Every structure is written in C-alpha cells, then in structure tokens.
Amino acid sequence: MTIQTSSDKDCARAWKSMPWVLQATAPPEERDWLMHHLAQCEACSGEFAQQSRLRSALSLPTDVPVDADRGLKRLLERLAAPEPEAAPIRPWSSANRLTRALAAAVLLQAIGIGALGVWLWSDQAPHYRTLSQPALLEPVGALRVVPAAGMKLADWNKLLHDLGLRVIDGPNDAGAYAVVPAGPASSSVSALRRLRADRDIRLAEPVDNTP
Amino acid sequence: MLLQRMAMGDRAALETLYRAYHGGLCRFLSRLTRRADLIEEIVNDCFWIAWRKAGSFHGDSRVSTWIMGIAYRCGLKALRQRGDEPVDDYALREGRGPSHDPDADRELRDWLAEGLKHLSADQRIVVELVYGVGNSLDEVAAIMQAPVGTVKARLFHARVKLRNVLPTLAGDPPTQRENRS
Numbered sequence: 001m002t003i004q005t006s007s008d009k010d011c012a013r014a015w016k017s018m019p020w021v022l023q024a025t026a027p028p029e030e031r032d033w034l035m036h037h038l039a040q041c042e043a044c045s046g047e048f049a050q051q052s053r054l055r056s057a058l059s060l061p062t063d064v065p066v067d068a069d070r071g072l073k074r075l076l077e078r079l080a081a082p083e084p085e086a087a088p089i090r091p092w093s094s095a096n097r098l099t100r101a102l103a104a105a106v107l108l109q110a111i112g113i114g115a116l117g118v119w120l121w122s123d124q125a126p127h128y129r130t131l132s133q134p135a136l137l138e139p140v141g142a143l144r145v146v147p148a149a150g151m152k153l154a155d156w157n158k159l160l161h162d163l164g165l166r167v168i169d170g171p172n173d174a175g176a177y178a179v180v181p182a183g184p185a186s187s188s189v190s191a192l193r194r195l196r197a198d199r200d201i202r203l204a205e206p207v208d209n210t211p
Numbered sequence: 212m213l214l215q216r217m218a219m220g221d222r223a224a225l226e227t228l229y230r231a232y233h234g235g236l237c238r239f240l241s242r243l244t245r246r247a248d249l250i251e252e253i254v255n256d257c258f259w260i261a262w263r264k265a266g267s268f269h270g271d272s273r274v275s276t277w278i279m280g281i282a283y284r285c286g287l288k289a290l291r292q293r294g295d296e297p298v299d300d301y302a303l304r305e306g307r308g309p310s311h312d313p314d315a316d317r318e319l320r321d322w323l324a325e326g327l328k329h330l331s332a333d334q335r336i337v338v339e340l341v342y343g344v345g346n347s348l349d350e351v352a353a354i355m356q357a358p359v360g361t362v363k364a365r366l367f368h369a370r371v372k373l374r375n376v377l378p379t380l381a382g383d384p385p386t387q388r389e390n391r392s
Contacts, residue, residue: 015370019341019342019366022342023341023342023345025345025347047374050373050374050377051342051370053319053322054323054326054338054342054373054377055342055343056319057319057320057322057323058323058338058339058342058343059342059343060238060316060319060320060323061234061238062234062237062238062241063241063320064237064241064245064246064247064250065247066233066237066247066250066251066254067251068229068230068233068234070251071229071233071251071254071255072226072229072230072233074251074255075225075229075255075258075259076222076226078255078259079222079225079259079262
C-alpha cells in the first residue's frame with residue numbers, strides 16, 4: 001500500500017487542473033488554488049510553463065497551406081453539379097444470372113419435394129396385405145372353392161372360364177379360393193351346382209359374410 | 212442561425228460557415244495529415260455533409276463540436292481509403308531537423324512537431340481539441356465518438372509522453388513522474 005504525501009496529492013491535483021485552467025474553463029477557486037500551488041512547487045511550475053507553451057504552439061495557424069477560396073469554389077461547384085444517379089441494376093449481369101438460376105433451382109426442388117409429400121400422403125395404403133390383417137370382405141355371391149391337390153392349372157382355368165368365374169382372393173391356408181361371377185350373365189347358384197359336380201373340386205360353398 | 216439557413220438551401224450561409232471554420236478545421240486536420248490536397252478534400256467532404264444534414268442539427272451540442280465531429284470522421288475515412296497512416300506524416304518532419312529560423316512561431320512549431328511525432332493520431336487529436344480548440348472532455352468524447360474515460364486516458368498518456376520528450380523551456384532534463392492520475 002502506498003501512502004501518498006500531501007505534496008504528492010497536491011501535485012496530482014495540479015496535474016489534473018492545468019488543461020482547464022489554461023482553457024479558462026476551471027472554476028475561479030481551482031485556478032487560484034493552482035496558482036498558489038505553482039508558487040510553492042517548482043516541478044509543477046515547470047510543467048505548467050510547458051503546458052502553456054504547448055497551448056500557444058497548438059493555437060498557431062496551421063503551417064499547411066490550404067487555400068480557402070479555392071476549396072470553397074470547388075465545394076460550390078460540387079453542390080451545383082447534379083447528383084450522380086445510382087448505377088442501374090443490370091437484370092442479366094452474370095452475378096444476377098447465377099442468383100436467378102440458383103433461386104429457380106431451389107424453387108423447383110421445393111415444388112418437387114411438395115409434390116412427393118402430397119403423393120406419399122395420399123397413397124398411405126400399401127398394395128399388399130399381411131396375414132395378420134383381417135381378410136377382405138368378399139362381395140355378395142362369392143363362392144369359396146377348394147380344388148383337388150392334383151387338379152391341373154389348365155383344368156382349373158378352363159373350369160373357371162366355362163363357369164364365368166374369376167378369382168378374387170386365395171388360396172388361403174386351407175387352399176381355398178374366393179371366386180365371383182365374372183359378369184351379370186353368370187349365376188353363382190348354377191356355378192355352385194356345377195362346381196360341386198366337378199370331380200376335381202373338393203369343396204364349393206357360398207361365402208357367408210355374416211359373422 | 213447559419214445551419215437553419217443552410218437547411219433551407221441558403222448558400223451564402225454555407226459560405227459564411229465555411230470561411231469561419233476553414234482555418235480551425237485545417238489546423239485540426241493537420242494533426243491527422245500534412246497533405247494540403249487531402250485536407251482540402253476532407254474539409255469539403257465535411258461541409259458537403261453539413262450542407263445535407265444541416266436540418267438534422269437540433270442543438271444537442273455546440274455547432275463547432277458537430278462540425279469537428281464530422282470533419283474527424285471524414286478525415287479518418289479519407290485516410291482509410293488511401294491506406295495512409297496518419298502517424299507517418301509527423302515522422303516525415305523529423306528529417307528536416309531542428310529549425311534555425313529566428314522566427315519565434317517557426318521555433319514553436321518545430322518544438323510542437325518534435326513532441327507530436329511521438330503521439331498516436333488519437334492522442335494528437337485529443338491534445339489538439341483540448342489545448343488548441345479548447346474543448347471539454349465531454350465535447351472531445353462527442354467528436355471522437357468515444358467514451359469520456361477513453362478520452363481521459365488518451366490525454367493522460369499524451370501529456371506524459373510530451374513531458375518526457377519535449378525539451379523544457381529552461382533546458383532542464385525532463386521529469387519522469389508517470390504515476391499521476
């Protein structure tokens with residue numbers, strides 16, 4: 001810890017006061033106090049003399065010759081001249097073209113992503129059915145048919161064709177197919193009768209959707 | 212008031228203000244650069260802005276403080292654009308050597324130049340504004356757009372440097388007290 005003597009404190013105060021006393025902006029009592037201190041302190045007195053000289057030197061006119069009349073003339077000419085117009089923006093400058101191309105690419109990409117999102121949203125249902133899903137309800141008039149294990153595919157197709165039937169589901173775990181009349185001319189009742197008469201058909205029965 | 216007249220497009224008011232401030236501004240700017248052409252350009256930039264902004268002056272500060280602030284910013288901008296270092300200007304004067312001109316003003320200028328070349332541009336500006344123009348610390352802070360504490364510090368360090376490098380009046384060696392606050 002430094003213990004300041006009264007004299008040091010006075011010198012510090014004098015140091016602070018000098019510029020404002022020289023400016024004549026310090027309060028009169030501060031100026032009087034400084035003059036009193038300077039009369040007693042040789043160091044501060046020398047400092048104040050140097051500060052006074054500094055102020056005198058800085059108050060001299062500049063030694064850099066600058067012609068006021070010429071400068072004013074140029075300023076007035078500048079004021080009289082029309083203000084330069086802002087450079088027009090060239091719509092197809094190279095930088096501008098690149099910006100536009102990038103913007104178009106981003107826009108196109110955004111549209112594509114949006115369309116893809118809409119398509120995915122509207123097509124939620126998969127095109128397949130898992131075994132854990134409940135069986136689709138067969139339409140009215142559907143028949144459940146179990147062909148014999150040894151029945152040839154060609155015979156099965158011919159039978160369906162002759163009876164005007166088409167497969168809409170199956171085979172399930174028991175080997176049963178769901179078939180319906182292919183057109184209004186076909187009758188599921190007569191088809192059922194003929195299916196039961198066929199020796200290659202092990203089972204033929206109407207589908208009952210009622211639980 | 213001249214600025215009000217300028218705001219209304221009175222060019223005679225501009226001429227009056229220009230002539231009134233030209234000397235002071237040139238001296239102030241000569242602390243930044245010694246190039247006469249650049250000083251003229253900065254002064255004209257300053258009054259170009261003053262002409263256009265005169266209507267926005269509401270008397271929050273003295274007119275001189277407002278104009279000095281504009282000139283200071285124009286000066287820094289001009290030097291920045293040219294890549295000039297303001298401190299170099301005073302360093303160039305060192306090559307001239309001490310003047311043997313009997314003229315007292317010349318001697319005083321050389322004495323001053325000897326001291327100012329050791330200061331940074333900011334320190335020279337603060338010294339000019341306080342000792343040359345007579346601004347308060349608050350006004351210097353407004354002109355330089357810097358906190359008052361920063362201005363105080365610049366003034367303090369400038370004074371310490373000047374005390375140590377300037378030849379004293381009586382030819383005594385410089386004192387070395389630097390711990391005053």
